[in-house]
Amino acid sequence: xxxxxxxxxxxIPFMGRWHYSRAEMIADGIVxxxxxxxxxxxxxxxxxxxxxxxxxxxxxxxxxxxxxxxxVLSVSLAYNLWPVSPAKWILRRFDxxxxxxxxxxxYTPFLAQLDSSPLAVSMIVLVWVTAAIGIAIxxxxxxxxxxxxxxxxxxxxxxxxxxxxxxxQTLPTRSIALIVAGGxxxxxxxxxxxxxxxxxxxxxxxxxxxxxxxxxxxxxVDCLVINRL
Numbered sequence: 305x306x307x308x309x310x311x312x313x314x315x316i317p318f319m320g321r322w323h324y325s326r327a328e329m330i331a332d333g334i335v336x337x338x339x340x341x342x343x344x345x346x347x348x349x350x351x352x353x354x355x356x357x358x359x360x361x362x363x364x365x366x367x368x369x370x371x372x373x374x375x376v377l378s379v380s381l382a383y384n385l386w387p388v389s390p391a392k393w394i395l396r397r398f399d400x401x402x403x404x405x406x407x408x409x410x411y412t413p414f415l416a417q418l419d420s421s422p423l424a425v426s427m428i429v430l431v432w433v434t435a436a437i438g439i440a441i442x443x444x445x446x447x448x449x450x451x452x453x454x455x456x457x458x459x460x461x462x463x464x465x466x467x468x469x470x471x472x473q474t475l476p477t478r479s480i481a482l483i484v485a486g487g488x489x490x491x492x493x494x495x496x497x498x499x500x501x502x503x504x505x506x507x508x509x510x511x512x513x514x515x516x517x518x519x520x521x522x523x524x525v526d527c528l529v530i531n532r533l
Contacts, residue, residue, distance in 0.1 A: 324506065329385060331507040336381040339514035343373050346518070350525050357532040365413040366524055372409035373517050376402040380513075384506060393446065400453065401442035407460050408435035410520050414464075414475065414483065417527065421470040427463075434460055454494060461487060479527040486519035 324332070347370035354366050379402050383395035408431050415431075418424035438456055441449060464471070472480055493512025499505045 325503075328504050328507065331504055332384050332510060333381070335507050335510045335514060336377055336384070339377045339510070339517070340374065340381070342514070342518065343370070343377060343521075346521055346525075347373065350521060350529070353525070353529045358528045359416075362413060362416050362528060365409075365416045366528060369409045369413055369521070369524065372402075372406050373521070376406045377514075380510065384510075397443050397446045401439040403457055404435040404438040404442070404460070406517070407457065408432050410517075411464060413524050413528070414471065414479075415467070417474055418467065418470050421467065421474075423467055424470070427467055431460065431463065434463075454498065458491060458494065461490060475523075475527050476531045479523045479531070482519050482523035482526060486516040486523065489516040489519060 351363075351367055351370060354363055358366060379395070379399050383392065383399040386392045386395055411431050412428060415424050415428050438453070438460070442453070471483075475483075489512055493509050493516065496502065496505045496508040496512065502508070
């Protein structure tokens, strides 16, 4: 038998963070599976119905949201259920980077409707540039600025408040309520994301993500389809 000395072992950063029980892993897998199934069903319904009511730019933005949501959930499922190994550390980069993608993709369908606001295009560019910077940091500098990244996620997520007036004037009241509710759910979920000592904290956090994403998808259905019937 070949002896593997300490010098030949591959160091896996943050290995202790991944010590979850079998029950926690199963619960997290179920949450992800439910989220993916719902995203496929609800996303397909949104795109099928929006094809008759949304403009080309709005439709592309909505389609990108659905694709981004499925990407985030799929990458997160792979990362969180992957056995502890160097490959898991690589998946972690893309899992955390994908959060920025989802935030930017969530904003775009709503901002695309603010044709009369001169700040709308600037806001879309700002959100995507900021998200691109966040993605680059997560992919190229893994494990760095993790605590700061949480603040960055929240800051980008709530940055749309600067356009609250044109959003309220343009979007239906129900859509605004769903958008705000989704933002609150995401923000509350961060508590469980950071609460590493709580059992099932990962499943709870991802449950909040699925719920928040669902509320935002419902807002898109409301403003792109229901409000235009």
